[in-house]
């Protein structure tokens with residue numbers, strides 16, 4: 293088994309780091325790849341899995357350590373699964389607020405019943421840069437796209453994501469609550485099982 297006390301998170305997203313570290317607890321310290329490099333690899337894959345592996349390999353190559361990557365996004369039913377793997381780039385790299393505005397606009401006048409969506413998270417763990425057998429775990433979270441932003445917690449599309457089981461937006465959930473039920477929480481649950489951490 294690899295030394296998990298030194299695990300690099302192949303992400304430049306501070307929201308992911310916070311959530312994943314909280315889920316892992318004190319036994320594993322996640323260090324952001326940002327400590328080594330500010331350059332983000334181009335996400336050229338056609339799937340969450342490919343992009344997660346690509347990011348994990350890149351971070352492991354740069355750091356020389358085992359690396360965990362999270363590739364995630366929002367798949368909206370009415371948009372045929374878009375923005376999906378392109379969620380972070382939906383508004384051409386202008387950031388979360390622009391992404392959310394573009395999504396609201398794309399769903400303008402779309403009725404409640406047709407606003408279904410799911411958050412997707414794929415976690416990839418490589419022991420070294422050329423690892424031939426990355427560990428892959430996925431999680432989905434079903435909800436609906438709101439007609440206006442609500443809530444201050446979380447990041448990304450959280451203010452637009454209605455969580456039916458709690459009747460709030462995911463940005464209205466406390467971090468502790470989001471980390472128990474989110475797509476990322478489900479994927480991390482599987483990863484912890486695979487690693488024998490639970």
Ligand SMILES: O=c1nc[nH]c2c1ncn2[C@H]1C[C@H](O)[C@@H](COP(=O)(O)OP(=O)(O)OP(=O)(O)O)O1
Nearest residue numbers: 303304305362363364365366379380447448449450
């Ligand atoms: O829990 C979430 N709550 C709200 N929004 C979320 C969540 N999880 C993913 N998302 C959105 C953010 C971003 O628009 C895209 C991920 O894109 P993705 O490329 O995986 O991450 P990123 O570029 O932000 O950081 P990095 O690639 O360095 O890990 O999906």
Ligand SMILES: [Mg+2]
Nearest residue numbers: 332335363380
């Ligand atoms: Mg990205």
